[in-house]
Amino acid sequence: MNYASIFFDDTVNGIGFRTSLFVSGCAKTPPCKGCWSPEARQFDYGVPFTKDVKASILESLKHPYVKGLSILGGEPMDNLRGGALLDLVKTIKTKFPHKTIFCWSGYTFEELIKNPIRLEFLQYIDMLRDGEFIEDLKDITQYLSGSKNQRMIAVRESLNQDRIIKYSVLDN
Template structure:
């Protein structure tokens, strides 16, 4: 397997600061793809044991919350054969890290419906992946304000819950408390006697 890029400090492809691996090889060839050069299975550099070690070393830094696989297409079978044992290494070394994967294949119809019964590597990958963003990129459904997706048809799916339920269960972002400060923002957290109130 070849890879197109390793991105450090990635905040666009999953929650928190992540390391992202962009693998080479994709047969979807989606119109408007942002990473068209990675369609070619020979594009980029060979993914070696040394490459794996570089990623694992980077993930040791405390500010990383996750690891993301993109492409290209991680679920192309030739890529699965390399990624399944690598994901095992990631999960064994970092049991609490969040692992996300982007795939043009549909989770229920293609990944679990066709690949899972056929290839042991698919089951192995799904064992370690927490969330899959599935579906081909559709340029006509592109929206720049979508959270962690390129087009509206794509779904963010919780893998374990979905496998247990036998149907796709969508991932929900954690709720955040939004605080609006109408008055002087410099007074927030200051004792009343100090700010004169």
């Protein structure tokens, strides 16, 4: 897996200070009109995600003020076959069970849970921002912006209750 960038102490992509990882590659066909990171749709864009990169992410999460990890793309859900992302989120939830993991996907929750690999990955995600970016529904006023069709989903609660539960920013 390649990644395009990592931001430490990021306050833009989620609640509080976070580490944000932008993975490379998106197989969504056709791509979202107005895709916000067209260059990062290529799977060979950026640099390889190595053990050292994983270690630097874990190191960043040791700081008490860092709330967690945000995973964006590209498309994280098209980057699961190599196992590096699953390994990363499993390690974080073992070492730092109280840190939150947020993930952005251009696929809907309902689409994602049909795939066993994606479903396994979702077990470790606290908040999923789901759905295609639709330019006509773009809304810069909503939290984390994007388009109106995109939802903030409390993943484990939704899986447990077999219905969509909204992720509450106020509770977290």
